[in-house]
Amino acid sequence: MRRVAVIGVLLIIGAMLFYAIGKMPPMNSRNTPDKTHVVPRYLEKGEEEGGARNIITGVILNYRGYDTMGEVTVIFSALCAVVALLDREKRGLSRSGPDASGVRSSIIVRTVVRFAFPVILFFAVAYMMLHGEASPGGGFQGGAILGASVIVFTLAFGLPESTRRMPLKVRTPLESTAMIGFLSMGFIGIAYGVNFLTYLLPGVHGTIAQTIRNLMITVIELGIGIGGGIIFISIVFAMMREDKFELRPDIPQP
């Protein structure tokens, strides 16, 4: 009954969606309004105003810099919520001991991961983060790949091995690098008497100004990448439990 009602509602929504799609301008067209009004300005002035050859990086870090700072806050709050709900991996009933299942992944998996892990890490840091302003990439993408590489390592070698190499006291300060990088670079602008998150400082001209701006963007990208990656790693570590869930003794089993 419920299913029939849901399908009826979905049919109505679907009819409306497809009607709207039938009215939309053709895809891949060069004359849609979004490409004729705002974009030319970004493409013409993006490099000198945004400070990055990759216009997307310029949009993210400069035109929409406050938005990106809010986004960094969102992933940090997500980590806070996960940790508040699940606790860190060092405490808890079953998460700090050796692998309770006693199952090791096969030697093929472990060997491949051992070879691939440094390459993935290098790709994340050197190509995505450090070169992200001039090629496809950027802080968040690099952070996602950094997190994914460590998660792959954890899946192959187990959580104890992974937390031994990346202990909590190393991760905790690194989790906030994204916000610290953003805020410190933003307050440089205020210290010079201009708006928050201004890359082109007054009183500095020529190539030095460009160099300072590139340095600031690189610092923010690195901060976002490392901070975001470590936040992803910490979320996964907090969620991972090596054996089946153990109920707390004071809660009776339903």
Place this chain on the structure above:
Amino acid sequence: MNFGRIFHNLNYAVSALLFLIGLYTVAVKPNLIKKLIGLNIMETSVFLFIVSVGMVDEGVAPIVTGGYKAAEAVGRVVNPIPQALILTGIVVAVSTTAVALSLCLKIYERYGILNATEILGREEP
């Protein structure tokens, strides 16, 4: 309805279809993990839609290299704004998924099941 136009806007049609699949999953499936998967499918459909809006035939990435002249570039360069928006969207989607999954873990620890209707019908342990 103009079916030819819909076929030409294939990405839009697929994203609408994905949205409906996700909505169906969220509305009908009682399992909380499946509801989350449906939510993620819906998010992905929105990302696909918005990125498709910025696409251009034979487009190139919006990266300034060498003699990049805006006049000829505007026609060929992919719209960078949807991509920047979707980057934000993906990160927010990951964050909400992480929080929702940890809530699911706590629910499973407490009730031993993930079936939403059963949990609602069950008395507080």
